[in-house]
Amino acid sequence: xxxxxxxxxxxxxxxxxxxxxxxxxxxxxxxxxxxxxxxxxxxxxxxxxxxxxxxxxxxxxxxxxxxxxxxxxxxxxxxxxxxxxxxxxxxxxxxxxxxxxxxxxxxxxxxxxxxxxxxxxxxxxxxxxxxxxxxxxxxxxxxxxxxxxxxxxxxxxxxxxxxxxxxxxxxxxxxxxxxxxxxxxxxxxxxxxxxxxxxxxxxxxxxxxxxxxxxxxxxxxxxxxxx
Amino acid sequence: xxxxxxxxxxxxxxxxxxxxxxxxxxxxxxxxxxxxxxxxxxxxxxxxxxxxxxxxxxxxxxxxxxxxxxxxxxxxxxxxxxxxxxxxxxxxxxxxxxxxxxxxxxxxxxxxxxxxxxxxxxxxxxxxxxxxxxxxxxxxxxxxxxxxxxxxxxxxxxxxxxxxxxxxxxxxxxxxxxxxxxxxxxxxxxxxxxxxxxxxxxxxxxxxxxxxxxxxxxxxxxxxxxx
DNA sequence: CATTACCTGACACCTACCTGAACGCAGGAA
DNA sequence: TTCCTGCGTTCAGGTAGGTGTCAGGTAATG
Numbered sequence: 486x487x488x489x490x491x492x493x494x495x496x497x498x499x500x501x502x503x504x505x506x507x508x509x510x511x512x513x514x515x516x517x518x519x520x521x522x523x524x525x526x527x528x529x530x531x532x533x534x535x536x537x538x539x540x541x542x543x544x545x546x547x548x549x550x551x552x553x554x555x556x557x558x559x560x561x562x563x564x565x566x567x568x569x570x571x572x573x574x575x576x577x578x579x580x581x582x583x584x585x586x587x588x589x590x591x592x593x594x595x596x597x598x599x600x601x602x603x604x605x606x607x608x609x610x611x612x613x614x615x616x617x618x619x620x621x622x623x624x625x626x627x628x629x630x631x632x633x634x635x636x637x638x639x640x641x642x643x644x645x646x647x648x649x650x651x652x653x654x655x656x657x658x659x660x661x662x663x664x665x666x667x668x669x670x671x672x673x674x675x676x677x678x679x680x681x682x683x684x685x686x687x688x689x690x691x692x693x694x695x696x697x698x699x700x701x702x703x704x705x706x707x708x709x710x711x712x
Numbered sequence: 713x714x715x716x717x718x719x720x721x722x723x724x725x726x727x728x729x730x731x732x733x734x735x736x737x738x739x740x741x742x743x744x745x746x747x748x749x750x751x752x753x754x755x756x757x758x759x760x761x762x763x764x765x766x767x768x769x770x771x772x773x774x775x776x777x778x779x780x781x782x783x784x785x786x787x788x789x790x791x792x793x794x795x796x797x798x799x800x801x802x803x804x805x806x807x808x809x810x811x812x813x814x815x816x817x818x819x820x821x822x823x824x825x826x827x828x829x830x831x832x833x834x835x836x837x838x839x840x841x842x843x844x845x846x847x848x849x850x851x852x853x854x855x856x857x858x859x860x861x862x863x864x865x866x867x868x869x870x871x872x873x874x875x876x877x878x879x880x881x882x883x884x885x886x887x888x889x890x891x892x893x894x895x896x897x898x899x900x901x902x903x904x905x906x907x908x909x910x911x912x913x914x915x916x917x918x919x920x921x922x923x924x925x926x927x928x929x930x931x932x933x934x935x936x937x938x939x
Numbered sequence: 940c941a942t943t944a945c946c947t948g949a950c951a952c953c954t955a956c957c958t959g960a961a962c963g964c965a966g967g968a969a
Numbered sequence: 970t971t972c973c974t975g976c977g978t979t980c981a982g983g984t985a986g987g988t989g990t991c992a993g994g995t996a997a998t999g
Binding site for chain 1: 943944945946947948
Binding site: 585620622623624625632634636637638640 | 812876878879880921922923924927930
């Protein structure tokens with residue numbers, strides 16, 4: 486699982502980061518909201534851990550903005566005890582959960598896996614994209630009434646487009662998503678997977694931007710709805 | 713929504729009850745676990761609010777027993793700040809959420825409606841799945857007129873699929889369900905249980921998604937084609 | 940035209956998965 | 970006690986399907 490941690494406290498941030506890593510996840514840790522914005526713009530996280538009081542703004546505004554722009558990435562809020570109203574506001578703003586500081590690290594682990602579980606069965610599991618109906622919990626896709634099954638890798642790539650429907654994703658970005666940092670891939674894997682996805686989902690779905698990368702075709706994404 | 717409140721503190725209990733009522737729900741309030749047992753035996757609640765320290769036992773044992781016997785009613789745990797390990801154990805025992813005392817009442821409202829949303833399609837005691845008729849209370853399954861009996865572990869795995877019929881469940885998720893955090897299982901237990909379930913329920917029942925996990929076959933679950 | 944980027948069918952490897960079988964352990968009966 | 974039975978867990982061998990690689994072909998760009 487790829488997790489974004491937004492926390493300005495160094496001590497706490499380090500502890501949280503280490504715990505998450507030892508749970509087998511990947512973490513990117515930033516201390517400011519504008520860094521966080523950069524991160525979510527380029528990387529499709531599966532979970533955001535969000536402190537509410539940050540040097541350059543309130544976490545809740547960040548969260549609200551993300552939800553406004555259609556981002557459904559699960560978010561857990563990290564908050565101090567005396568910010569009860571903030572917590573409620575956070576839940577209303579679209580947070581999936583919160584942790585009250587100071588919290589136990591094994592509790593963090595439990596909450597993370599709980600959110601991960603819950604998210605995969607979230608109340609809005611069905612996403613519609615053109616003629617595709619996507620059930621993220623079941624990882625199943627229906628195309629014109631027929632079920633389409635994707636392999637693990639294929640789903641990873643497809644998911645990247647799902648999470649950021651309008652974005653143009655470079656091959657490097659997609660590779661980074663598929664393979665852990667150190668792994669070296671010396672070939673046209675991404676091209677191959679794009680091809681396989683096109684074969685399964687329909688060739689009009691993903692369009693090539695020569696020299697730059699790939700993105701979902703505009704008529705598929707639509708103007709406002711979807712995701 | 714019909715809610716069971718298990719809380720021995722009179723002041724808190726009254727406050728919670730009033731809040732829930734003013735949210736438009738129905739509450740049954742009991743102060744002891746054996747009263748709670750009577751209640752859940754006769755009434756199908758949609759949510760249980762469960763204090764952990766009660767005069768006649770630990771709430772967590774109650775919850776665990778309910779889950780063991782196939783009850784999937786959502787539960788929110790009410791716990792004091794210093795009972796962190798209890799909270800974690802509660803989540804592992806099958807709680808859906810918890811509230812830390814002292815909590816704000818509007819926070820309670822938010823959490824309740826969150827659970828309600830999550831479980832908007834609440835499972836009833838007699839579930840039909842394809843040619844299977846499942847009695848979660850009795851843990852018995854009828855397949856084509858014949859009774860099928862599952863062992864405890866087999867049921868645990870099966871129940872996971874029952875609770876989230878359309879979800880894809882990874883082996884890690886299933887393991888986490890079977891074993892407490894500390895227990896280490898170093899083998900293909902899940903694979904074996906999947907195999908045994910298939911043998912008992914029919915091979916077409918559970919399908920493998922290589923590299924990702926397992927899920928109920930789609931023709932079994934049936935396509936809920938809203939959306 | 941040449942050049943570059945991308946597409947795609949084919950293929951070998953490898954790993955996740957399946958399955959039968961055996962082992963360990965607990966509870967019950969004699 | 971000892972034997973038996975049922976359940977949970979582990980292990981090893983076999984298999985099929987996913988993955989990465991490559992080569993030859995196609996389309997875009999100047």
